[in-house]
Amino acid sequence: MATIYEVSALAGVSLSSVSRVLNDHEHVSKKTKEKVVAAMNELNYRPNTIARSLASNRSNSVGVLVSELHGPFFGAMLSSIELELRKAGKHAVITAGHSDEESEINGLDFLIDRKCDALILLVDAISDDYLIKLSKGNTPFVILNRNISEISDHCFYLDNELGGYLAAKYLIEQGHKEIAYISGPLTKQDSTERLTGHKKALAEANIPFKESLLYEGDYLTKSGRDGINYLIKHKSTFTAVACSNDEMASGAMRGARDHKWLIPEQCSFIGFDNAFFTEYLYPQLTTINFPVNDMAKMSTQWILKNVYKQKELDITNMFIPELIERQSVKKN
Amino acid sequence: MATIYEVSALAGVSLSSVSRVLNDHEHVSKKTKEKVVAAMNELNYRPNTIARSLASNRSNSVGVLVSELHGPFFGAMLSSIELELRKAGKHAVITAGHSDEESEINGLDFLIDRKCDALILLVDAISDDYLIKLSKGNTPFVILNRNISEISDHCFYLDNELGGYLAAKYLIEQGHKEIAYISGPLTKQDSTERLTGHKKALAEANIPFKESLLYEGDYLTKSGRDGINYLIKHKSTFTAVACSNDEMASGAMRGARDHKWLIPEQCSFIGFDNAFFTEYLYPQLTTINFPVNDMAKMSTQWILKNVYKQKELDITNMFIPELIERQSVKKN
DNA sequence: CAATAAACTGGAAGCGCTTCCATATTGAAT
DNA sequence: ATTCAATATGGAAGCGCTTCCAGTTTATTG
Numbered sequence: 098m099a100t101i102y103e104v105s106a107l108a109g110v111s112l113s114s115v116s117r118v119l120n121d122h123e124h125v126s127k128k129t130k131e132k133v134v135a136a137m138n139e140l141n142y143r144p145n146t147i148a149r150s151l152a153s154n155r156s157n158s159v160g161v162l163v164s165e166l167h168g169p170f171f172g173a174m175l176s177s178i179e180l181e182l183r184k185a186g187k188h189a190v191i192t193a194g195h196s197d198e199e200s201e202i203n204g205l206d207f208l209i210d211r212k213c214d215a216l217i218l219l220v221d222a223i224s225d226d227y228l229i230k231l232s233k234g235n236t237p238f239v240i241l242n243r244n245i246s247e248i249s250d251h252c253f254y255l256d257n258e259l260g261g262y263l264a265a266k267y268l269i270e271q272g273h274k275e276i277a278y279i280s281g282p283l284t285k286q287d288s289t290e291r292l293t294g295h296k297k298a299l300a301e302a303n304i305p306f307k308e309s310l311l312y313e314g315d316y317l318t319k320s321g322r323d324g325i326n327y328l329i330k331h332k333s334t335f336t337a338v339a340c341s342n343d344e345m346a347s348g349a350m351r352g353a354r355d356h357k358w359l360i361p362e363q364c365s366f367i368g369f370d371n372a373f374f375t376e377y378l379y380p381q382l383t384t385i386n387f388p389v390n391d392m393a394k395m396s397t398q399w400i401l402k403n404v405y406k407q408k409e410l411d412i413t414n415m416f417i418p419e420l421i422e423r424q425s426v427k428k429n
Numbered sequence: 430m431a432t433i434y435e436v437s438a439l440a441g442v443s444l445s446s447v448s449r450v451l452n453d454h455e456h457v458s459k460k461t462k463e464k465v466v467a468a469m470n471e472l473n474y475r476p477n478t479i480a481r482s483l484a485s486n487r488s489n490s491v492g493v494l495v496s497e498l499h500g501p502f503f504g505a506m507l508s509s510i511e512l513e514l515r516k517a518g519k520h521a522v523i524t525a526g527h528s529d530e531e532s533e534i535n536g537l538d539f540l541i542d543r544k545c546d547a548l549i550l551l552v553d554a555i556s557d558d559y560l561i562k563l564s565k566g567n568t569p570f571v572i573l574n575r576n577i578s579e580i581s582d583h584c585f586y587l588d589n590e591l592g593g594y595l596a597a598k599y600l601i602e603q604g605h606k607e608i609a610y611i612s613g614p615l616t617k618q619d620s621t622e623r624l625t626g627h628k629k630a631l632a633e634a635n636i637p638f639k640e641s642l643l644y645e646g647d648y649l650t651k652s653g654r655d656g657i658n659y660l661i662k663h664k665s666t667f668t669a670v671a672c673s674n675d676e677m678a679s680g681a682m683r684g685a686r687d688h689k690w691l692i693p694e695q696c697s698f699i700g701f702d703n704a705f706f707t708e709y710l711y712p713q714l715t716t717i718n719f720p721v722n723d724m725a726k727m728s729t730q731w732i733l734k735n736v737y738k739q740k741e742l743d744i745t746n747m748f749i750p751e752l753i754e755r756q757s758v759k760k761n
Numbered sequence: 762c763a764a765t766a767a768a769c770t771g772g773a774a775g776c777g778c779t780t781c782c783a784t785a786t787t788g789a790a791t
Numbered sequence: 792a793t794t795c796a797a798t799a800t801g802g803a804a805g806c807g808c809t810t811c812c813a814g815t816t817t818a819t820t821g
Binding site: 143144145146147148150151165166167168169171172173175176179180183188189190191192193195200206207210211212318347348350351354373374376377378379381 | 475476477478479480482483490497498499500501503504505507508511512515520521522523524525527532538539542543544650679680682683686705706708709710711713
């Protein structure tokens with residue numbers, strides 16, 4: 098592997114000059130630039146990124162830390178982020194935190210130690226305090242799908258309460274009064290906010306919220322099915338079930354079908370997120386849209402603007418959910 | 430940020446000694462080790478990984494390059510790989526290639542330049558020749574879901590032909606004779622192999638393969654739906670459709686349902702991969718299992734064994750698909 | 762054409778660590 | 792005690808680059 102030194106020798110210039118053309122500095126004459134470029138090509142020179150990072154404390158890469166690497170939500174988010182960064186000539190370094198505080202901090206340290214220029218965090222186990230402290234460090238970052246008021250200008254999040262509200266309101270408008278709710282882990286901010294919105298819509302319609310119609314799931318498909326089984330086993334009556342994400346909704350439908358229920362004739366279902374697969378379920382799932390793409394784009398643009406000084410644009414931190422009406426809800 | 434230098438000063442030993450305890454070298458007395466550790470704690474010392482990489486040409490991380498970051502197949506693979514590496518105390522650096530040769534090579538260079546100790550490649554646009562040449566370089570790597578005979582001991586792949594064969598055979602056993610096939614891109618190895626297996630099963634049963642029953646999709650859900658529409662529009666008759674992956678099968682079912690077909694009464698469907706969601710489709714999708722987890726594990730173990738000398742174990746390169754019988758296929 | 766500013770170039774230090782080599786210390790064996 | 796190997800430690804070079812500073816060249820102006 099050729100080094101900058103060999104390039105400088107071949108081109109007949111100094112190390113500094115080679116470095117300057119490498120970094121597109123001003124104040125390099127056209128002539129030396131040409132000589133250097135020619136030498137680089139001849140030697141098939143490739144800069145050593147590690148050495149550059151050590152000397153400059155930069156890396157031209159942004160670290161992305163997610164709870165999980167699989168699942169439609171994380172997949173879509175990762176894809177969008179990576180694409181947006183790639184367009185801007187930056188590299189994404191992705192790693193996973195597994196919703197476990199130690200692992201998440203470990204992943205965070207890894208990315209910081211690798212001198213990522215900035216971080217995008219989609220994690221839920223690390224505490225607010227830790228992140229607030231982190232914001233005083235040297236590595237700039239944004240937080241996705243979470244709002245920490247002390248550093249809310251670094252946060253990009255959905256109006257989850259509105260989402261939960263819209264879903265419940267829609268069911269109510271369709272004539273449902275007995276509405277079961279399968280939530281995500283109630284330790285997570287998004288879960289509780291969605292549930293709050295749900296309750297708010299019920300209250301507005303003077304429908305009491307019944308604890309017996311609530312099942313706390315874990316956002317995974319299986320827990321939707323478990324939820325339905327739980328509700329049925331406890332002899333709850335309901336004509337619709339609202340789920341805190343699409344995967345649980347799909348699991349819930351599967352569970353209902355195991356009991357020979359007709360969907361949506363005997364029971365309506367509504368999801369949350371508008372994951373790509375919802376359109377391919379049967380019946381097609383009515384759900385709440387989570388503008389994953391927009392959020393991914395906005396967060397990378399924040400970084401391009403604030404860290405790389407590339408763009409000048411307006412930043413929106415909160416995103417608005419919307420109802421996507423399909424076929425899993427019936428008038429009651 | 431404290432450096433090794435400050436640690437050595439505080440501990441009253443040399444730089445080399447600090448480095449030795451940092452790297453768990455032999456020949457360090459218990460006493461100096463204790464002094465150094467104490468100093469590190471007191472200074473809250475964190476090694477600079479970049480500097481270590483530069484000096485040692487190692488990074489304690491393995492690069493993972495995938496075609497896409499989303500979708501159940503890639504998601505599951507990434508998750509398993511990351512988990513396996515994490516268990517072994519190694520870090521995964523993930524990046525995407527988007528099935529585009531330039532992007533893939535770009536990602537590859539990125540990972541190599543970052544001095545990853547090894548690479549895991551799940552890509553399809555980079556040519557065999559390029560990878561063969563790469564195998565003569567300094568960065569060891571494995572290739573997933575692809576078999577290049579010149580370097581087949583670096584390759585981990587499914588017996589795709591057997592998979593295609595098993596699916597078709599099962600349909601035939603259930604009495605189907607007119608079987609449509611929705612394939613992946615026929616430029617991709619796995620697609621053509623699966624199709625070959627399909628044809629083989631037909632031939633064994635003396636059923637002629639009809640070009641008119643073949644639709645070339647792209648592995649995405651939508652193309653399954655497009656495939657069904659295409660087949661219907663061209664007035665093909667068939668009682669079953671085999672798909673080259675589960676997403677297209679799900680799209681195909683959706684398409685069939687748009688035409689008011691009953692599934693599986695009027696038409697049977699079989700998928701490929703056994704993605705997690707197939708169990709939650711309605712009807713539950715009969716499919717071919719792709720042991721994603723096993724493959725991910727095996728490939729990381731190859732690295733642990735050959736690069737990090739951690740494990741000593743037998744390596745299997747080819748994995749065997751299996752039929753998963755569920756409810757989307759009916760006796761004909 | 763001199764004076765001055767602007768553009769360009771080279772030298773050298775330094776980023777934080779690893780690793781080789783040489784020297785010093787220890788302990789076991791004679 | 793003496794010798795020799797094994798073990799432990801320090802010094803210093805070097806990984807490949809960036810960046811500051813000082814010095815040199817070129818262009819600009821009156």
